[in-house]
Amino acid sequence: MRKSLYFLGTFLSMAQPAWAQDHPSDAVPDTSSRPDITVTATGLPQSIDHTGQPVTIIGRDEIASVQGADITRILRRLPGTTFTRNGGLGSLTLVGVRGASAGQTLVLVDGVRLNDPANANGEFDVSQLAAGTVESIELLRGPNSVVWGSQAMGGVMNIATRLENGVSASIEYGGEEQVTATAAAGVVNDRLEAGISASFIDSQGFSTAAGGAEDDGYRQYNIAGRASYQLTDALALTGSARYVEGKVDLDGFPPPDYTFADTDATEKLRVWSGRVGALYQAGGLTLNAGFALSDTQRDGDDPSFPYSIDGRSERVELLGRVELPGNFALDFGADHEWTRFSNAPDSGKAETSSGHALIGYYGQALTLTAGVRYDDHSEFGDEWTFGANGVLEFAPDWRIRASYGEGFKAPTLYQLLSQYGNPGLAPERSKGYDAGISYGQRGDPLYFSLSGFRRDSRNLIDFFSCFSGTDPLCDTRPFGFYFNQAKARAEGFEVEGGVAIAPGLYAGLVYSYTDTKNRTPGDINEGNEFARRPKHMATGSIDWTSGFGLSLGADIRIVGKAWDNAANTVRLKSHALGDVRASFAVSENVELFGRVENVWNERYVIASGYNTEGRAAYIGARLKM
Incomplete structure (x- = not known):
């Protein structure tokens, strides 16, 4: 515990580069x-x-500085997030927001909803994301079903895939004989923005x-692309596509002991998603129309419990804005989905x-x-x-905000139509209240934000055993x-802060109760x-960038005690994980980097019965042209 307190006191806030803080109008930018x-x-x-709602955004520079393919190392920097993982990289990984379950958090990638209907x-499952293909992660905390509909009870996470202006590539090796290779290419000009x-x-x-x-290995291919072409000054065509294919070794419950x-079981994953659309903006009117599709298929070859699961959604949607006097x-907005x-022997639509x-x-x-939504x-x-919601700037860079939001989660198709289904189910509902004060913006030389929240939920869906x-x-x-x-309440507060201690030295902290x-x-x-x-939960970081190409950084993640089960009989101990990292720009185009994760080899558990990784070191190189 003394070790945890020492690092927590050292790291004042979450590190990130100091982005330029211009404040554009509501026109549609990149x-x-x-x-x-x-x-x-x-x-x-x-x-x-x-906006009077609490939103945190992590950009590409920060994602790259953290290093590695594991997206959860980025998500630790978002306030109020918890995640569970059933094993190592590639295993089922679920993220919740402010005490809400993963199924109550809506996740979009390039505007496509990816919560699996099956x-x-x-x-x-965020294990299908690779950090090297992500441009930004945006998290809104609190119910927002007025805009997003079902599953936005706890929050909304929007992920944009990478848009490179030029060509870049990286490769790293380390940990459990892990190799990660990433490449990106794109072009950005007045008419065309395209990247893969x-x-x-x-x-x-x-x-x-x-x-x-025995070791349980993992292999994944992940490719994503998006583009926008400006046909006229007012009209642009947009499109995105994403494909993921992976295979992970699993452990299970073999006979005769079960x-x-x-x-020797494995699971194969295949995910397709994409969106095509058009964006019109002229004379105070903005229209964004599109068609989106996502399909997630999992096949398990466990000899005792084989399975084949497929979930698919298709969606037509229109979002618009009219500027009024x-x-x-x-x-x-309006949409139809x-x-x-299919989860044999069950299926439905x-x-x-x-x-x-x-x-x-x-x-x-x-x-x-203020707004209202209707779903049928x-x-x-x-x-x-x-x-x-509302926000007031009462002094330069000082803002107070407050919000009230209702959320709902439609019963899943499995809960309605499977062999365990109940056609009489009602949606889960939540009411969320949030108030806060902030100074500056995340990444400014001085930044501070404090938020208090409460969410009351009812009609939560549970399972009745006959x-x-x-x-x-x-x-x-x-x-x-x-x-x-079930009825439930989640309440607490969050603190974000950042400070430029000296030229090139930035420190930060995110704490959630x-x-x-x-x-x-x-x-x-x-x-x-x-x-x-x-x-x-707390995440602290400190980063130093020299004037001669050398960068050094360190992170610590502290997680308090929790219960592993609803009966509160199995305890998960608190733990603290520390990472250190470094990079050196050999030239304008070549950078070497490396890191050590879990530096003091903490033995910790986030899901009872499942392993976690000990100390691991990685080295790599980046090329950009």
Whole structure:
């Protein structure tokens, strides 16, 4: 603990380069490399100063400085995020926001929703992301279903793939005999912005099972591209595409003991996603129309439990903004989505039609917005949501903000239509409250932000086992079924800060306190904390850049104690992980880099029964032209 406190006291805030802080208007710019532009607040780009909702954006320079393919090393720098991983790199990795489950956090990549319709809870597995193909990560914390609809109960994460102006490549080796190679190429000019990036990861890995002896390896190919072509001054054509293919070794429950142990099982992953559209902007009117598709397929060859799972969604959508007199603007949108899943022996499909509107006042010092959304789902019916927020700059660079947002999560197709399904399920609902104060922007020489929040949830979906209870539905669902029951509350606060200590020396800290409670009357777990939601989390960093090409940095991640199960009987101990890194620019085009992760070889657990990686060293080189 003394070691943790020492590093926490040293690292004042999260490190990142000091981006230029110009504040553009609400015109549609390239948001991939602009950390002061948010799209999660309204669905269209606007200055981050003009939203009362808490948003954090990490750009490409910071992602590159952290090094490595593992996206969770970046996500640790976002306030309020928790993640679980069932083993090493490539294993199922889920991210939650402010105590919400992963299925209650909406994830988009290049504007395409990637939460898997075939998963029981509709989560997005972030193991399919490679940091080398990511340009920026934007996280809005708190419910925002007015703009985004289902699954935006805990927050919205928007990821943009890489857009390089030129050619670059990198390769690194280390850890568990892991090789990572990344390449990117693109062009940016007055008419055309186009880029393609690819990443290859091959790792020998380590045993997924904590008591196992054999290595569980991982291999992944990841390629993404996006483009925008300006046909006229007012009209642009846009498109993006992404393909992921991977294979990961798994451990399981082999006979005759059926306890978690080494197996020869593997899982193959294939993901396709993309969007084509058109962007019109002229005379105070912005229209962004498109068609998006995503398909996620998993095939497991475990001899005891083989499976084939496929989830697919297709979506037509329109987002728009009309600038009105007197600093007012109307944001609006409409969409229709077709989803289907196959998880043998179960399958099903559904459709959803939605529409929303937001009216906003955007003054020089004051911004106020409020809006409403309507969703009509072919299986469970309709749903209304409301949200409002405001921000006031009461002194130069000082802002206070507040927001109220409603969120909902439609029952997944598996929860509705599988052999455990219940057609009578209602959507999960949440109401979120947030207030905060900030000075400057993230990356400024001096930056500070404090946020307090509370989220109340109801109609949470749980599983009823017919082996431990009786219910009329057990007549047709003998093994059990999903049902609405649970109530929950998550509340706490978050602190972000950064300071330029000296020329070239920047330090920072992100701290989150989240208290979760099961508030379901009469439930056996009433009053318990939710599983794998630590109350305390902090990430601190410090970075130094010299005038002769040398850069040095260090990170620490401190995670407090948590319960591994809903019954609060299995405890996960607190832990602290430290990384150190360095890079040296040999020339204008060549850079050497390296790092050591988990420098004091901490033995820690984030999911009971699963291994985590010990100390690991990596070296690599980058080329840019």
